[in-house]
Amino acid sequence: MKANIVEIVKNSPSYQELIAKRTSFSLKLAAIMLVMYYAFILVIAFDKKLLGISLSGGVTTVGIPIGMGIILFSFILTGIYTKRANTEFDELSEKVKEEVRKAGE
Amino acid sequence: MKRFLTILAALSLAATAFAAGGVDGAVEKQALNVNAIVMFLIFVGATLGITYWAAKKTKTAKDFYAAGGGITGKQNGLAIAGDYMSAASFLGISGLVYTSGFDGLIYSIGFLVGWPIILFLIAEPLRNLGKYTFADVASFRLRQTDIRTIAAAGTIVTVILYLIAQMVGAGKLIQLLFGLSYSTAVVLVGVLMILYVAFGGMLATTWIQIIKAVLLLSGATFIAFMVMLHFGFSFENMFHSATEIHKSHTKIMEPGGLVSDPWNAISLGLALMFGTAGLPHILMRFFTVSDAKEARKSVFYATGLIGYFYILTFIIGFGAITLLAMDPAYFQKGVASMVNGFQTIVSDTNASQVLVGDKKALIGGDNMTAIHLSRAVGGDLFLGFISAVAFATILAVVSGLTLSGASAISHDLYASVIGKGKVDEATEMKASKIATLVLGVLAILLGIAFEKQNVAFMVGLAFAVAASVNFPILLLSIYWSKLTTKGALWGGTVGLISAIVLVIMGPAVWKDALGNKEAFISLKNPAIISMTLTFFVTWIVSKMDNSARGQQDREGFEAQYIRAQTGIGIDGVSGH
Numbered sequence: 092m093k094a095n096i097v098e099i100v101k102n103s104p105s106y107q108e109l110i111a112k113r114t115s116f117s118l119k120l121a122a123i124m125l126v127m128y129y130a131f132i133l134v135i136a137f138d139k140k141l142l143g144i145s146l147s148g149g150v151t152t153v154g155i156p157i158g159m160g161i162i163l164f165s166f167i168l169t170g171i172y173t174k175r176a177n178t179e180f181d182e183l184s185e186k187v188k189e190e191v192r193k194a195g196e
Numbered sequence: 197m198k199r200f201l202t203i204l205a206a207l208s209l210a211a212t213a214f215a216a217g218g219v220d221g222a223v224e225k226q227a228l229n230v231n232a233i234v235m236f237l238i239f240v241g242a243t244l245g246i247t248y249w250a251a252k253k254t255k256t257a258k259d260f261y262a263a264g265g266g267i268t269g270k271q272n273g274l275a276i277a278g279d280y281m282s283a284a285s286f287l288g289i290s291g292l293v294y295t296s297g298f299d300g301l302i303y304s305i306g307f308l309v310g311w312p313i314i315l316f317l318i319a320e321p322l323r324n325l326g327k328y329t330f331a332d333v334a335s336f337r338l339r340q341t342d343i344r345t346i347a348a349a350g351t352i353v354t355v356i357l358y359l360i361a362q363m364v365g366a367g368k369l370i371q372l373l374f375g376l377s378y379s380t381a382v383v384l385v386g387v388l389m390i391l392y393v394a395f396g397g398m399l400a401t402t403w404i405q406i407i408k409a410v411l412l413l414s415g416a417t418f419i420a421f422m423v424m425l426h427f428g429f430s431f432e433n434m435f436h437s438a439t440e441i442h443k444s445h446t447k448i449m450e451p452g453g454l455v456s457d458p459w460n461a462i463s464l465g466l467a468l469m470f471g472t473a474g475l476p477h478i479l480m481r482f483f484t485v486s487d488a489k490e491a492r493k494s495v496f497y498a499t500g501l502i503g504y505f506y507i508l509t510f511i512i513g514f515g516a517i518t519l520l521a522m523d524p525a526y527f528q529k530g531v532a533s534m535v536n537g538f539q540t541i542v543s544d545t546n547a548s549q550v551l552v553g554d555k556k557a558l559i560g561g562d563n564m565t566a567i568h569l570s571r572a573v574g575g576d577l578f579l580g581f582i583s584a585v586a587f588a589t590i591l592a593v594v595s596g597l598t599l600s601g602a603s604a605i606s607h608d609l610y611a612s613v614i615g616k617g618k619v620d621e622a623t624e625m626k627a628s629k630i631a632t633l634v635l636g637v638l639a640i641l642l643g644i645a646f647e648k649q650n651v652a653f654m655v656g657l658a659f660a661v662a663a664s665v666n667f668p669i670l671l672l673s674i675y676w677s678k679l680t681t682k683g684a685l686w687g688g689t690v691g692l693i694s695a696i697v698l699v700i701m702g703p704a705v706w707k708d709a710l711g712n713k714e715a716f717i718s719l720k721n722p723a724i725i726s727m728t729l730t731f732f733v734t735w736i737v738s739k740m741d742n743s744a745r746g747q748q749d750r751e752g753f754e755a756q757y758i759r760a761q762t763g764i765g766i767d768g769v770s771g772h
Contacts, residue, residue: 096765100758110761117316124316128309129465135302135451136461142298143450150435152449158301159510161309162503168312173496176320177489184762191764 099194100187109183116175120168131161231580232374232587239411239588243392246403250396257621260397260628261328261603262483267402269490273497276481278405279596280307280472280498281412281505283589284365284655289506290569291562293513295553297438297448300513302455304506306465310472311502315495318473321674321760322482323491329600330479330666331608334673337752339681339745340617343669344608346688350665351476351608353692355601355635356642357658359594363643364651366590372560373567373583382643385591390636392595393602394629398484401595408592411585413501416508419566419582422573423515438517443551448517460720464656467723471659474667477600488763509566516569521552526559526568598635605631653704656721660699664691664726672734674760677753680738680746687734694729698722 100106134141142154254260267275285307293300326332331347363382370381392400427433439446455461472478482491520526555562570582606628611619619627665688672679672687699705701716719725738746759765 097755097758100762100764101754106758106762113761121313121316124309124312128305128469129462131305132455132461132465133458135455136458139451143446149432150439150446150449151432152298154298154450155301155431155435158298158305159507161305162506165308165312166500166503169315169496169499172312172315173492176492181489187762188764 096191096194099191103187103190105183105186105190109180109187112183113176113180117172120172124165124168127161127164131157231577232583233580235580235584236374236587239407239584240388242407243388243400243404243588243591246407247392247396247400250400250403254395254397254399257328257607257625257628259399260625261480261607263398263402265484265486267484267490269485269493270497271402271406272481272485272490272494273501274409275402275405275484276478276494276498277501277505278409278412278592279477279481280502281409281589282362282593283369283586284361286412286416286505286509286589287369287563287566287586290509290513290516290566291564293510294516294558294565295555295562296452296454297442297444297514298450299452299454301506301510302451304509306468307472308499308503308506310469311495311499313469314473314478315492315499317671318479318674319482319491319495320488322479322670323485323488324760324763325674325756326483328480328483328607329603330476330670331604334669334684335612336673337756338673338679338684338749341613342681342685343673344612346685346692347666347669348604348608348613350474350661350669350688350692351604352601353696354474354476354658354662354666355597355604356638357654357661359597359601359635359639360642360646361651361654361658362590362594362597363639364646364649366587366594367643367647369563369586369590372564373586378647379644382640385594386636386640386643388591389594389598389639390633392591393599393636394632398480398599401592401599402481402484404592404595408585408588409501412589413505413508415570415578415582415585416505416512416566418578419570419573420508420511420515423511423519423569426515426519434511434514434518438514441521442517442553444553448553459724460718463719463721463724466727467656467659467663467721469663470667470727471661471663471723474662474665474670475659476604476662476666477596479666479670480600480603481596512566512569516565516572517552519572520558520565520568523572526572527557528559594639598632598639601635602628602631605635650709653699653709656704657695657699660695660721660723660726661692663723664695664730668727668730668734672731676738677757678738678750679734679753680741680743680749682741682743682746683734683736683738686737687730687732690733691726691730695722695726698726 142152142157144153145151146153146156253264256264258264289300289304292303322330322333325336329347329351331344331351334347335343363385366385367378367382370376370384371378374381376384392404396404423434427437435449439449442448444452455464482494485491485494551557558564558568560567567579567582567586571579574581606624610627610631611617611624615624668691669684669688673684698717698719699722702719702722703715704720706712706715755765
């Protein structure tokens, strides 16, 4: 990649917007995953019985919907990220590419 | 092409012979074997057909390593799921749920949570920066020879450990399901995998993964559906019945012994979460799609499919507790009497008697849970189908592993490190085929050598190495501008050595596999130490690196970051 392209991209407002938005979004989502998973693991490590509480008087414990919920929620998070990245972020990144193309002409 | 046809002919002869042998040899389980073998032969025939088709289309290195980059996000999502849903996770996790209930779910969750992390941090930059292997990405701005060497070392160690575990599992499973001898099974798996990979490359491997994923998901869905049907689609009914019959009663509804203390829990969690993001055969799949958009879609579909699959294995494991107990044919003697009434057997304190949920209670052990259940809900024909699917699963997973190992050898070590990037494409492809053959033969030999060994620790170690070498190097090369060649090389080396040494000194090898009384350290998975060491050493060495090369490494970051984030530079956008 030529040095002038690096300069063009670096100074592009669309690029700066893309980086700012995407970095904060993916870090937030990654943090949610980490907190959710390690909270689960640490509850198991420190207080197993907490997940063994009956959900509604039957044998089903609260651990079951929580465990299944983590699986479901992980999938939902990937959906949320994919949706936004495939629309908003890709549009921004197209804009940057367009600017580079124009500058090259 | 001719060579391929000759091998195909030889193999089909061998296959016929082995089918006949299976029928003659195992008289008492004849029905089981015939169904399973016929269905398996159909699968092998179809996959060899695909390999033949793929071989004709595989002309360039890009075809061989990355299926020409023409796989869609949906297809790749299925293929990734195929790579990840191994026979070990299908049979092992449903077996774990059968014996320990909730603990099986904890395990599944650990295997799933790495996927969102891959999507948020790794998938797009990987697609935008790399060509065929993750070492392409890690060495983008760093010195090729050094980084490719350590990345290839991480890849090959991960692949071989994983392969041994798969081969040993395959041999034992096939022995049990098809009545073949252990070594015949291992050789058969090895030969088929060499054929798929050497001739069909990534295109054949991808379609084999897709077919296998569809078969496995359909089969597991049917079993889980029949289980839920039995319980009137009520989880509470299923759990209620299971807690009455299972020897641990309501204990199976809460966390048990799997996660014992905080350190082991966190360490295992790290290895599972970040190891997934460092598995070379998984990372390689992202180069088969056209762009970052398709890469994201791949992870989205893969996460959904894998999550769904784990929920199915949970239902299968819990359902098996009740449904298998209705038929003594699935159990070792001693459990038989419970057919008359669950209560009597459960309250029996006779120590010699085997109880529902015991590891050894089922014929063939707890790994046979899903297999037995398939017969209970679908009869002998369906049992044959599931057995064939289990075999197909092993074949598909070892093929993916072998391809990624062969790519590291030919693309990273041979073409870049030894050939200094001056090797032409035809020679590199030839090298990759030779590497496939060598890895395949090695896998067969190691599979046979480790027959009697306890290999349970190997997948854990593979994940630990992936989390301690591949993942940190990849992550830091993408995101940390101050990373230098020296830092990555030292960090990766320390991570690799510490992971291996800590596992050997730990309970899984020193105590369980080598039979010593006490292990040096009580940590079952080394990730918490080895991964931390990698990050720390990489950081401190990069910081202290005053070399000219180090300066060059840091200066290269900006252009790399722009390409990682936008893809500018891949497709000739900047081509002036």
